[in-house]
Amino acid sequence: MNHSAKVGTGFAIGMAKQISGLLSLLRVSPTHRFAVPPPRKRGGMWMGVCLALGLAACSPQGDRTQITVQRIFGECRANVPKDQAPLRNPDGECEILTGLIDRFQRENPDIDLKVNVVAWPGYDQLSAQYAAGDPPDVVSIHMSSIPDYQVRGLIVPVTPYLDKAGIDAGAFTPAARQGVMVKDAAYGLPFDNWTQLWHINTGLFRQAGLMRGSEPILPHSPEELLAQARQFKQATGKPYLVQSMINERAAYTRNLYTYLMNQQAVFFKNPKQITLNTPEARRIVGLFKQIYDEGLTTRDQDYPAATQGFLNGQGGVYLGGTWLIGTYENEAQTRGQPLYESYTVKPYPALFGPKQTAYVDGHAWVVSDRKRSAAQDEAVSRFLKFLYDHNYDWSRTGHLPTVQSVAESDAYLNLPHRRDIVSLSHTGQTLPPEVQRQFAIQDIIGDELFSAITGHKTIEQALTDAERRANDLLFHLL
Amino acid sequence: MMSPKARREFGNFLFVAPYLCVFLWLLIWPLISGMGLSLFKADLFGGASFVGFENYSRLLQDPVFLQAVGNTFYFVALTVPALAIIPLFLALMLNRATRTAAFFRGVFFSSSVLSVTIVTLIWRMVLMSDGGFVANIIGFFGFDPIPFLSDPNLVMISMSIITVWWCLGLPMMLYLSALQQVPQDIYEAAALDNTPWWKQLTHITLPAISRTVVLVVIMQCVLQFQLFGQPQLITQGGPNGASRPIVLFIFEVGFRRWDIGYAAAASQILFAIILMVTLAQYFVASRREGRGR
The missing domain is CATH 3.40.190.10 (Periplasmic binding protein-like II)
Structure with a gap:
């Protein structure tokens, strides 16, 4: 028995005696007209022991x-x-x-x-x-x-x-x-x-003629992306992109941040002001809207459905996080699965400029x-x-x-x-470290981008609203 | 020196004192402190500064909040009539002493014991356009899936369907207990007169359970104005804010943005709305009852 255990036991016994004494003082007098037979002494003692052990358990544990x-x-x-x-x-x-x-x-x-x-x-x-x-x-x-x-x-x-x-x-x-x-x-x-990555189904890419050797051919501009996506859909009958679009906010915002950084746009001029209704942002949202309008992406999936959908070979590229690599690699190693020997993963391709970066x-x-x-x-x-x-x-x-x-x-x-992805630990960018409520801002922007991409608002209106809502939040910070 | 009457009344007061203390401490005090908080610019960790009614004027100019208010009223309008009428007809059908009726009473009540998490998981699988139960059925007949959760015009209707399925058990039980209080001899007399069933319904049953109908409507109004879990878990208030109710707005502002003064002001507005709607229903029902006498 170590020192702390001995201290604990001694403390418990001491407490038991004291609590037992207290209970005997509280006992109702037998002369009281509603008195019930007095409890047996042993019962009080046991109750005291239980209480003391409980208290001992709450006490500091000695030398740990x-x-x-x-x-x-x-x-x-x-x-x-x-x-x-x-x-x-x-x-x-x-x-x-x-x-x-x-x-x-x-x-x-x-x-x-x-x-x-x-x-x-x-x-x-x-x-x-x-x-x-x-x-x-x-x-x-x-x-x-x-x-x-x-x-x-x-x-x-x-x-x-x-x-x-x-x-x-x-x-x-x-x-x-x-x-x-x-x-x-x-x-x-x-x-x-x-960060978000391009998880790629190389089997479908090969079917669409988008492989060079063992490497997927990735686009370098929005025009190339659209051309490849159309080619992919024509060859496979499936959408090029798999995206979580329902009950989703974060993914839209991360896509926007990544491609704003790709264009070296300064969208936080200071930590309390975001600028979103810019030509750079409109180009990005316009691209994703066109992809949506042409049916080059899955449309009505939430995160679990999209994650599972890519695994079942429902599309060519899944815009998903780093944490999915292990799951998809296991599938790629399992004979008989749709992704068997058909999986690779890459950082987002630079579509709007030469700077290879990503929001992390x-x-x-x-x-x-x-x-x-x-x-x-x-x-x-x-x-x-x-x-x-x-x-x-x-x-x-x-x-x-x-x-x-x-x-x-x-x-x-x-x-x-x-x-393939380690370069992101050098090229990846966070938002400026003084920007507060980044989660809330992410939700606001994602909310508005969904409206723009699915056509419930114009791109201009959605970006204006996102900017106004985010700046209102930042303005009212204490 | 207290008079015997005063002493007796004080004794009576002691019986309600424990509940009254808890009520004042856990309900009235938070309500008052929430009203006070709504006059401050404050975040979760202090630093409050007095701003008077600025939070309220911000709310009345905030299109997101105004949309949330509209969504909430729309949802109440969709669910409360359904939750007043459907359980009534279920109760009328199941108000008999047979094993089949007992079985179905259990079946219809069973959804009410589920937590909102389970309910939303079930309905997500039913309503998802991509691989959901409904989408698969209508796909079998060659139709396109219906975007229940991604179309702003459909999403609140979807929330209402989910909520009615989830909540109809309790009103049904209230109606059943009310129906069992109606004296059988009135029905026997009506049967002797060959009164048709719908006349029995409108002239005997509904007047006899009118107080329960009012109770159900008021209770459902109070509950449905506080919609939160279903949109929070299924749509996060989207698409395009079409399923964001007031409570979700309060949650987002208070816990995501830490702007608790603003959230407290929104809470006071919700409180006022519920209070006014409930009082209006109560007075309308009371006046009608008074005229009936």
């Missing part, structure tokens, strides 16, 4: 330092038995992170890691926790949300924790640094970058501004260092690594398709 970690990515304990390899989907986000946290706890028995798993994106819970004055010590959030919490002083710079762990901010990739640096301070440990976001671990002991700060630092050291493990999910040495390592580059 407790910190709270909150994460998204789902719950999969049934699939990942404690300290064992995952039973299935070993490259899934949840499986990898559950395994990593188990390993941290095994390797750091002096740290008691209390893990909260919250549903994506987790901000409602986090806001409620902050409002109640009880935020977790370390929490995974999107890089695009860091400005919201940073500007209100809800998170602290992680630079001191990284310094303590011997991690230099220069060790991260450019895209990762952009996502967490605000005014020369890192406000999070970058865990990954993710990412996940980061941030540290909340709350009172912590020196031991807890040390535990936080060790946890961040552990995550930094295991950046390769996380990159198996398909997300881009944030540690430069991992992005350059053979281990990473030999994973399927990583050589």
Whole structure:
């Protein structure tokens, strides 16, 4: 029995005696006219023991330092038995992170890691926790949300924790640094970058005559894209693009951001003003509208339907995230599946100019501004260092690594398709780090772009409305 | 010194005091503090500044909010009559002591016990234009799929169908309990006079359960003005804002934009709308009842 267990037991027995004494004082007098027979002494003692054990369980656990970690990515304990390899989907986000946290706890028995798993994106819970004055010590959030919490002083710079762990901010990739640096301070440990990619069905591309050797022929201009899409539809009878269009906002906005960046358009002249009704934006929306009007895309699918639709060979290119690479690669390796030996993935082709880039976001671990002991700060630092050291493990999910040495390592580059997308960890761009409410702005723009693409509003009107609504939001920020 | 009557009344007050305390603490106090909050520019983490009625004037010029108000009224107009009439006819058909009636009472009530998440999952599979249940059936007959969830003219009707399917159990049960209170001897007398069924319905049944009809209508109005889960989970208020109700607007403004002063002002407007509609129905029903006497 270790020291803390002995302390706990002694505390429990002491409390049991005191509570038993209190109960005897509270007992009703037998002379009272409604008195019931007095409870037997042993019953009171047992009740006291139970209460004391309950209180002891709530007391600090001696020499173990407790910190709270909150994460998204789902719950999969049934699939990942404690300290064992995952039973299935070993490259899934949840499986990898559950395994990593188990390993941290095994390797750091002096740290008691209390893990909260919250549903994506987790901000409602986090806001409620902050409002109640009880935020977790370390929490995974999107890089695009860091400005919201940073500007209100809800998170602290992680630079001191990284310094303590011997991690230099220069060790991260450019895209990762952009996502967490605000005014020369890192406000999070970058865990990954993710973006939208072109997931390509090479079997259908070959049928349409759009393969050169083992590589797909990608367009370099809107005109080429439309020509290829028409050729594809004529040859296969299927739409060129598979897109999630129903119950969707984020994808439209990410497409717009990527191709605005491709045209080197400055759409945030300052963090509180967005400019959207521009020739650059109209060109992009016009292209997607034409694709929609000509039936060169799937139309009535939501995210699950589109993800499954591409898997079933319903179209040539799926505009989906980095996290889908593992799922589709597994299908490509499975004989008899529509994607068998027919899958590759590429960054968005540069359609409007020579600059190869993409809008990227990412996940980061941030540290909340709350009172912590020196031991807890040390535990936080060790946890961040552990995550930094295991950046390769996380990159198996398909997300881009944030540690430069991992992005350059053979281990990473030999994973399927990583050589095709690794350049994004250099060329990818986030929004300016001072822009707040990026999620809300993304929703507003996506809302309006859907209206424009499907013809419920003119492109001009939709972009004007998106600009007005987003600027109204930014204007009224405190 | 308290008089015996006052002491007795104070004793009575003690019986309701626990509930009253909870009511004041959890309902009245938040309501008042919400009214106060609506006069401030504030975000979730403080920093409030007093702006008077500016939030209200912003709301009245905000086309997104005005569209949400219109959507909400449209939804209430679609669902409340359906939820007042369909359960009534179900209750009339199932108000008999047979095993078949008991079975169908259970069947029609069963949807009400499902959570909104399950309901939306089921209906997503039914209504999706791409591979949904309805699309497959009409596709079998050679017709194009109907864009239930992506056409702004259809999306609120789809939400109404989902909501009526989900919510008709409780009004049906209320009607059934009311029908079982109607004295059987009136029906027996009517049967002796060979009164046709529709005359029995309009001259005996409906007058006898009129209070329950008013209750159902008021209750459904209050509930349906608070539409949130279905559009939040199926369409996120789209397409083109056509399925965004007031509560979803409040959620987006309060929790996504952290603009809680503005969200509180929208909440007060929703509260006022529900209060006015409910009071109007109550007074109309009371006056009609008074004239009936």
